[in-house]
Amino acid sequence: MILLETTKLTRAYGGVVAVSEVDFQVREGLITGLIGPNGAGKTTLFNNMTGLDTPTSGKVHFNGIDITNHSAHKICRMGIARTFQNIRLFKELSVLENVMVGLHFTTGKSPVTGRIGAAFHSYLRAREEYELMHEQAMKWLNFFHLEAFADELAKNLPYGHQRELEIARALATSPTILFLDEPAAGMNPFETDSLMKTIRRIRDLDITVVLIEHDMKLVMNICDTITVLNYGQNIAQGTPAEIRHNPKVIEAYLGKEEA
Amino acid sequence: MLNFILLILIYTGIYALMAIGQNLITGYVGLLSLTQAGFFAIGSYVTAILSVTYGIDFWVTIPLAAIVAGFFGLVIGLPTLRLKGDYLAIATLGFGEIVRNILNNWDKVTNGPMGIQRIPMISVFGVRVSPYEKWGFLVLVWLFVLVGYLLFERLAKSRIGRALEAIREDEIAASSMGINTTRYKVWAFVFGAAIAGVAGSLQAEFILSVTPGAFTFMVSIMVLCMVVLGGMGNFKAVILGAFLIQFISYFPQLVGLSNVIPPQFKQILFGLILVIMMIWRPQGILGRQKRIAPGSFFRKGGRS
Numbered sequence: 001m002i003l004l005e006t007t008k009l010t011r012a013y014g015g016v017v018a019v020s021e022v023d024f025q026v027r028e029g030l031i032t033g034l035i036g037p038n039g040a041g042k043t044t045l046f047n048n049m050t051g052l053d054t055p056t057s058g059k060v061h062f063n064g065i066d067i068t069n070h071s072a073h074k075i076c077r078m079g080i081a082r083t084f085q086n087i088r089l090f091k092e093l094s095v096l097e098n099v100m101v102g103l104h105f106t107t108g109k110s111p112v113t114g115r116i117g118a119a120f121h122s123y124l125r126a127r128e129e130y131e132l133m134h135e136q137a138m139k140w141l142n143f144f145h146l147e148a149f150a151d152e153l154a155k156n157l158p159y160g161h162q163r164e165l166e167i168a169r170a171l172a173t174s175p176t177i178l179f180l181d182e183p184a185a186g187m188n189p190f191e192t193d194s195l196m197k198t199i200r201r202i203r204d205l206d207i208t209v210v211l212i213e214h215d216m217k218l219v220m221n222i223c224d225t226i227t228v229l230n231y232g233q234n235i236a237q238g239t240p241a242e243i244r245h246n247p248k249v250i251e252a253y254l255g256k257e258e259a
Numbered sequence: 260m261l262n263f264i265l266l267i268l269i270y271t272g273i274y275a276l277m278a279i280g281q282n283l284i285t286g287y288v289g290l291l292s293l294t295q296a297g298f299f300a301i302g303s304y305v306t307a308i309l310s311v312t313y314g315i316d317f318w319v320t321i322p323l324a325a326i327v328a329g330f331f332g333l334v335i336g337l338p339t340l341r342l343k344g345d346y347l348a349i350a351t352l353g354f355g356e357i358v359r360n361i362l363n364n365w366d367k368v369t370n371g372p373m374g375i376q377r378i379p380m381i382s383v384f385g386v387r388v389s390p391y392e393k394w395g396f397l398v399l400v401w402l403f404v405l406v407g408y409l410l411f412e413r414l415a416k417s418r419i420g421r422a423l424e425a426i427r428e429d430e431i432a433a434s435s436m437g438i439n440t441t442r443y444k445v446w447a448f449v450f451g452a453a454i455a456g457v458a459g460s461l462q463a464e465f466i467l468s469v470t471p472g473a474f475t476f477m478v479s480i481m482v483l484c485m486v487v488l489g490g491m492g493n494f495k496a497v498i499l500g501a502f503l504i505q506f507i508s509y510f511p512q513l514v515g516l517s518n519v520i521p522p523q524f525k526q527i528l529f530g531l532i533l534v535i536m537m538i539w540r541p542q543g544i545l546g547r548q549k550r551i552a553p554g555s556f557f558r559k560g561g562r563s
Contacts, residue, residue: 073435076435092424104425107418
């Protein structure tokens with residue numbers, strides 16, 4: 001079943017067309033890879049699907065609902081979470097609190113006074129809510145074996161853990177789809193290996209994963225289906241084996257062979 | 260002498276209310292707003308006009324002052340809060356000046372540069388709280404500070420405070436975590452404006468008159484100084500900051516040197532304080548407060 005789909009999505013910045021009429025599908029339960037040379041428009045496509053950017057033309061549908069012009073927070077609340085290419089943690093907040101921000105919108109809303117009114121509940125009730133959030137947040141930290149760092153400031157974590165924390169934070173929003181923008185960037189082979197296992201574990205939680213990645217070993221190993229972008233256009237899609245032998249893809253990465 | 264110290268403490272209280280509002284906006288959400296003087300003025304004039312022209316009791320005008328100031332916070336927050344950093348500072352600075360100019364020129368309602376005099380004094384259960392008997396007024400002002408502090412501290416320590424801090428740290432990431440950043444920014448602005456309105460109302464009752472000249476840009480700068488000096492993101496610290504700044508501004512009079520040291524001297528001093536703090540202690544005297552689980556009064560720890 002197709003969970004998320006773009007139809008003829010185009011994003012132009014003035015005369016520069018970053019993404020041009022791209023049809024991209026995400027199937028439920030699969031790990032989808034999005035690859036392509038630098039500047040191919042992968043992140044732009046991600047931003048347009050997650051509400052951080054609005055397409056010039058074309059549509060984005062999620063579960064059959066048109067989310068093209070939805071704002072980022074609304075899209076997140078519908079079940080689409082993401083991480084960023086250049087890690088965007090809340091640096092001055094603790095590791096635990098970073099995850100708790102991810103839990104923000106799923107918890108603690110009073111039906112009468114809304115979330116701001118709920119801030120003035122009795123201490124007892126506030127405490128109860130806090131314990132509940134704390135428990136859920138710790139669950140996600142445990143998932144990444146980060147529980148020992150819970151009270152550290154996020155900025156003090158080693159790089160690899162920062163990437164994991166960003167994923168934990170995204171998972172805390174209980175998404176149906178998780179977008180990962182270059183999760184293995186800057187990781188050593190050992191860390192990449194453990195990331196691969198983590199992504200599989202996330203899929204086992206019935207979360208559909210979409211990832212942009214340059215690390216071909218990772219992409220070819222864990223993706224069920226791969227879409228290739230070049231110069232903003234969708235040039236190929238298929239299984240890793242198909243993509244590996246697709247002449248258009250080889251050309252995009254290595255250039256055309258002289259006749 | 261004692262009277263003069265009490266006067267400083269009363270002003271400290273009034274400015275502490277404004278600084279608490281500024282702290283929510285600047286310390287938590289990280290918005291550099293320079294418009295507390297505008298909301299302060301609005302609060303003052305609401306109380307002055309309602310009580311002098313319409314004879315309405317102070318206790319009715321003070322919530323109205325908060326509501327009107329909050330409403331203006333909403334009105335200017337909605338268009339300007341999409342701006343960031345220095346752009347927001349300039350836009351909000353403009354608002355403060357607009358307010359002052361309107362007060363200066365809308366003769367029919369505000370009586371222009373003459374201002375409004377003979378504001379009736381506050382009475383609590385028939386007992387008059389006169390600004391001439393400073394002890395009573397001091398207690399009244401600091402009761403407002405206490406309530407304001409408790410409300411804002413509670414808000415900032417709650418999940419809302421966490422969301423606000425997330426917006427300060429990274430607005431894009433916060434919105435991608437399902438936080439409606441625009442709504443929270445505007446709400447913070449409204450709360451900050453409302454408490455400045457309350458401060459204005461108290462100021463009107465203390466001076467018993469209002470004039471546009473009292474609400475210059477310098478007031479906003481002073482409030483910002485209080486927050487930076489005490490420590491952004493820490494409500495106790497900004498109250499300390501309010502005291503220190505007030506103490507410094509009245510120091511020449513306090514030691515009887517006001518004929519030697521010109522009043523402009525304090526402006527130089529404020530500038531100097533800001534520069535020194537930014538270089539050696541950017542987190543302020545007390546630094547940011549760590550958020551702890553609600554209800555745990557005794558597990559407090561500073562974070563610097």
